[in-house]
Amino acid sequence: MLNRRTFTVYSATAAVGAPALAQSDPLRIVVGFPAGGIVDIIARELGEAMKPHLGGRAVVVEAKPGAGGRIGVATVKTAAPDGNAVLLTPSSIMTLYPHVFNKLGYDTLKDLTPVSTVCMSANALAVGMHVPVKTLGEFIAWCKANPKEASYASPGAGSAPHFLGAQIASAAGIEMLHVPYKGAPDILNDLYGGRISSFVTALSNAVQPHMGGKMRVLVTTSPKRSSVLPDVQTAAEAGYPQLSGMEWFGLLAPAGTSPERVAVLNSAVSKAIASDRIKEAFGKLIMEPSSSSPTEFARMIKADIDRWGATAKRLNYQPVDA
Structure with a gap:
């Protein structure tokens, strides 16, 4: 108890x-x-x-x-x-x-x-390769300049990635359309095809696509940089410590x-x-x-x-x- x-x-x-x-x-x-x-x-x-x-x-x-x-x-x-x-x-x-x-x-x-x-397990925010950004700061600026294209996918309404994406948008002061899916395969197809701009997911789901050049991980929620993606900033390093977790x-x-x-x-x-x-x-x-x-x-x-x-x-x- x-x-x-x-x-x-x-x-x-x-x-x-x-x-x-x-x-x-x-x-x-x-x-x-x-x-x-x-x-x-x-x-x-x-x-x-x-x-x-x-x-x-x-x-x-x-x-x-x-x-x-x-x-x-x-x-x-x-x-x-x-x-x-x-x-x-x-x-x-x-x-x-x-x-x-x-x-x-x-x-x-x-x-x-x-x-x-x-x-x-850390979470991550990743973008499709069609989005011309490399950092969270650049993505926020891009979303403000392209509000109709600013979106993020999750594996369903009420999921942790759904809520985390909302936390990211709130912290950054931007609007992002939440697009719920039934599973990762459909998300990845649309991300790779340029039909959605970003994806909130467990870091483990994003490592191989990032390393293979199919998506770009912008930030992780871990307290320190991931040993498998040392080039990727943490949320705190990007200026948003409230997103760490x-x-x-x-x-x-x-x-x-x-x-x-x-x-x-x-x-x-x-x-x-x-x-x-x-x-x-x-x-x-x-x-x-x-x-x-x-x-x-x-x-x-x-x-x-x-x-x-x-x-x-x-x-x-x-x-x-x-």
């Missing part, structure tokens, strides 16, 4: 590295997306790296795809709070969805217990999971994240390994919920039925 007790009770136990609790059942890492996708890959790599630190417990990754990840959340929400089931999820499911959907079926702050972050992927347990069991899981994640295996695997995914205490993670979740809420209000976004 994410409450005052959550923010205080874990620290002493986690700090000393609680001994593994006697459990014979396997640890189930539930993901709300199909097997073979990036969340599933993160879960499998993490599970393998956690095994040595769980006292010999088996780790099983269980895909529960559907409803944009919400089925996975429901699976863990209703699981017994015994430390045998955790959810691995991107942050938008926990922090953006409460502002996007009515009758969501879960309350992030009441139904789940933060365990740890696992990795971070990473999407996290993290583990959450059912509400009511004991602090002792959360501490055991947190310790295993922390040790796994520090391993060479995880650094190599996540590096290939263009993800930054990152663990946190349950208290730190809880604060991060609350801050992100508030941040997206402010953006939804600014957009006058009307939640839709889940």
